[in-house]
Amino acid sequence: xxxxxxxxxxxxxxxxxxxxxxxxxxxxxxxxxxxxxxxxxxxxxxxxxxxxxxxxxxxxxxxxxxxxxxxxxxxxxxxxxxxxxxxxxxxxxxxxxxxxxxxxxxxxxxxxxxxxxxxxxxxxxxxxxxxxxxxxxxxxxxxxxxxxxxxxxxxxxxxxxxxxxxxxxxxxxxxxxxxxxxxxxxxxxxxxxxxxxxxxxxxxxxxxxxxxxxxxxxxxxxxxxxxxxxxxxxxxxxxxxxxxxxxxxxxxxxxxxxxxxxxxxxxxxxxxxxxxxxxxxxxxxxxxxxxxxxxxxxxxxxxxxxxxxxxxxxxxxxxxxxxxxxxxxxxxxxxxxxxxxxxxxxxxxxxxxxxxxxxxxxxxxxxxxxxxxxxxxxxxxxxxxxxxxxxxxxxxxxxxxxxxxxxxxxxxxxxxxxxxxxxxxxxxxxxxxxxxxxxxxxxxxxxxxxxxxxxxxxxxxxxxxxxxxxxxxxxxxxxxxxxxxxxxxxxxxxxxxxxxxxxxxxxxxxxxxxxxxxxxx
Numbered sequence: 148x149x150x151x152x153x154x155x156x157x158x159x160x161x162x163x164x165x166x167x168x169x170x171x172x173x174x175x176x177x178x179x180x181x182x183x184x185x186x187x188x189x190x191x192x193x194x195x196x197x198x199x200x201x202x203x204x205x206x207x208x209x210x211x212x213x214x215x216x217x218x219x220x221x222x223x224x225x226x227x228x229x230x231x232x233x234x235x236x237x238x239x240x241x242x243x244x245x246x247x248x249x250x251x252x253x254x255x256x257x258x259x260x261x262x263x264x265x266x267x268x269x270x271x272x273x274x275x276x277x278x279x280x281x282x283x284x285x286x287x288x289x290x291x292x293x294x295x296x297x298x299x300x301x302x303x304x305x306x307x308x309x310x311x312x313x314x315x316x317x318x319x320x321x322x323x324x325x326x327x328x329x330x331x332x333x334x335x336x337x338x339x340x341x342x343x344x345x346x347x348x349x350x351x352x353x354x355x356x357x358x359x360x361x362x363x364x365x366x367x368x369x370x371x372x373x374x375x376x377x378x379x380x381x382x383x384x385x386x387x388x389x390x391x392x393x394x395x396x397x398x399x400x401x402x403x404x405x406x407x408x409x410x411x412x413x414x415x416x417x418x419x420x421x422x423x424x425x426x427x428x429x430x431x432x433x434x435x436x437x438x439x440x441x442x443x444x445x446x447x448x449x450x451x452x453x454x455x456x457x458x459x460x461x462x463x464x465x466x467x468x469x470x471x472x473x474x475x476x477x478x479x480x481x482x483x484x485x486x487x488x489x490x491x492x493x494x495x496x497x498x499x500x501x502x503x504x505x506x507x508x509x510x511x512x513x514x515x516x517x518x519x520x521x522x523x524x525x526x527x528x529x530x531x532x533x534x535x536x537x538x539x540x541x542x543x544x545x546x547x548x549x550x551x552x553x554x555x556x557x558x559x560x561x562x563x564x565x566x567x568x569x570x571x572x573x574x575x576x577x578x579x580x581x582x583x584x585x586x587x588x589x590x591x592x593x594x595x596x597x598x599x600x601x602x603x604x605x606x607x608x609x610x611x612x613x614x615x616x617x618x619x620x621x622x623x624x625x626x627x628x629x630x631x632x633x634x635x636x637x638x639x640x641x642x643x644x645x646x647x648x649x650x651x652x653x654x655x656x657x658x659x660x661x662x663x664x665x666x667x668x
Contacts, residue, residue: 158182164191166607166615168211168260168600169204171484172196172332173609176208178620185209185601185620196310196609202331211600212621218583218596219625230626234633237550237593238640240575244548245277250525252547254281254537257497258554259289259486262605262617264654265630266488267495268646269552270503272634273531274496275523276643280508280531281546283499285554286489287534292451293482294493296460300468303505304493307473308443308481309611314340316477318439320350322374322463323449327358330447330483338362348439350432352377353449367432370423374450378462380418381433382410385469390437392471400468410465437470441477448485484610491608495658499531504662520664521645534560541569548575552630553597557586579630596627603629605651 160181167174175194179187188209192199221233228236244252255273257266266284273282294304301307313319313336326334341347341362351363354371369377385391386407396403415433419426436442444467450459464480472478484490496503506513508530518526532540538556540546542565560566570576570590578591581599588594601620608614623629628636631654635646648654 163618163620164616165618165620166487167201167205167208168487169202169208170330171486171489171610172330173487173607173611173613173615174201174205174332175615176201176205178209180620183621185212194615196611196613196615197332200332200335205332208600214624216582216584217599217624218580218594218627220596222591222594224592230628230636233593233595234636234640237575237577238637241277241548241637242641244575248547250277250279251281251531252545253277253279254532254541254546254549255283256534256537256549256551256554256556257282257284257492258552259284259286259484259489259492260553261488261492261630262603262607262651263488263491263495263614263658264605264651265552265634266492266497267503267654267658268631268634268638268648270496271521271523271645272638272643274502274508274527275518275521276525276638276641276645278525278527280499280527280529281537282497282531283534283537284489284492284497285534285556285559286484286486286492287498288452288559289448289485290451290482290489290493291498291533292453292456292460293446293484294498295457296464297482299457299461300464304501305505306482306490306610306612308479309613310336312443312477312479312481313337313445314343316340316441316443317344317346318348318350318435318442320352320436320442320444321359321363322352322444322446323451323453323459324445324447324483325353325355325357325359325449326445326447326483327361329485333483334359334362348435350435365428365432365435367422367424367428370421372453372455373422374453375455375459375462376413376418376421377429377432378444378459378466379410380413380415380429381436381466382407382462382469383413384415384430384433385437385466386410388434388437391469395471395473396469403469406465407469436466439472441475442467442470442472443477443479443481445481445483447483451482482610487609488607490610490612491606491614494608494612499533499537502527503658516665517661520661523645524643538566538569541573544572547573548577549573550577550579551587552579553581555580555585555587557590579633581624581627595633596625597633598623598627598629602627605629605631606655 174197175191190199190201352367579595638646
């Protein structure tokens with residue numbers, strides 16, 4: 148006689164906390180799991196970005212954890228390969244191209260969907276070991292103007308505002324932003340702030356009357372492209388009506404007189420004519436800004452994606468500098484990013500014209516510092532190709548190998564025909580993605596299966612520079628690897644040391660140490 152196995156099934160409920168994958172707000176989410184299977188999602192009530200709020204995209208995050216259209220193994224020329232075979236192939240091809248044509252013949256095109264640890268490894272490999280600046284990101288399309296504007300004004304790419312400022316201000320100006328659609332959780336915070344403070348004024352400036360304008364006390368329906376003139380006129384008005392903060396200007400700024408000289412051509416009449424709005428609207432807006440004790444200028448793609456986006460950013464920043472409405476609660480020029488980790492990429496040097504930790508790629512002292520910290524064989528000494536130029540150089544044959552990670556440039560970059568031509572002519576196209584089919588994967592000589600949102604482990608930085616944890620909910624699908632792991636495997640096979648990381652915490656720790664290296668406190 149034998150005894151039947153009657154051990155009861157153990158049902159286990161657990162909770163994991165992670166970060167939404169959809170935009171730069173960086174909302175915290177609580178995930179309930181039953182026997183390690185995600186079953187329920189809610190906004191994290193204690194997370195200071197969203198306090199439990201979620202938009203419609205965030206509420207459907209669990210829909211992204213399925214197995215539909217997943218890449219199940221590495222591919223070489225559309226044939227299944229082992230991880231060893233695929234990473235050997237890429238490492239050998241990259242070394243061959245570099246030996247024959249130099250380091251600038253290879254490039255990485257990365258993504259604001261990557262975690263900071265992935266971004267850090269990509270930047271370290273390209274700039275410190277391959278020795279080229281040819282790494283850029285799809286974030287170039289949404290926030291590079293803001294980066295350049297902040298750097299021009301402050302000497303560094305810094306955002307001088309937090310989400311709390313949106314709730315503490317007496318004057319909220321939304322310019323080039325349809326936050327009701329693009330950043331709905333922040334828009335809800337704005338709505339509540341206005342309910343709690345009836346004296347708070349909201350001005351919406353936009354060529355279109357979007358849903359965001361429903362919150363506005365004043366809507367300025369300016370002509371497309373006239374944003375800089377409006378803010379230059381504001382600077383001139385502040386001067387003419389004795390609303391400058393002369394003490395702040397003297398203590399904290401340079402170049403005020405030349406900026407003012409340029410702005411003086413923008414009288415209220417000239418602004419009214421150029422922006423195509425009534426002069427009464429111009430003067431009312433200027434007087435409101437001048438007399439308000441605090442003001443936030445909240446701007447997004449309508450500013451950043453302009454052909455003169457950097458100048459528009461600086462026109463906005465100048466008005467805040469001249470009035471001293473900066474570095475105090477409820478005040479400042481606040482650029483809001485679009486992608487979940489565009490800010491994290493900025494912090495570790497994800498753009499072609501940056502080094503990690505907000506250091507300058509063409510500054511010899513910064514080059515030396517980063518190379519000595521990394522103990523790397525070389526260091527990039529000039530800016531590489533940005534997102535658009537990169538694909539032009541691929542088409543021209545200057546860049547012969549490109550590694551595309553977590554993005555689909557065939558859909559997202561402008562001039563689809565030019566991108567197609569570039570990928571068709573490139574000697575080696577490597578694509579890391581979590582899905583099996585995309586317009587870009589069609590051109591891949593090598594495809595790597597990478598982890599999706601619910602499988603990733605690391606950190607992201609949101610638009611107010613708050614670092615949040617992203618925790619894996621489920622195991623990597625069918626042997627997929629994290630992007631940092633794939634890059635480390637290739638780097639080691641290229642003969643490079645410095646990539647022996649075993650988990651993302653080691654990468655984060657190294658990045659943190661770099662920010663402290665020889666900075667004299």
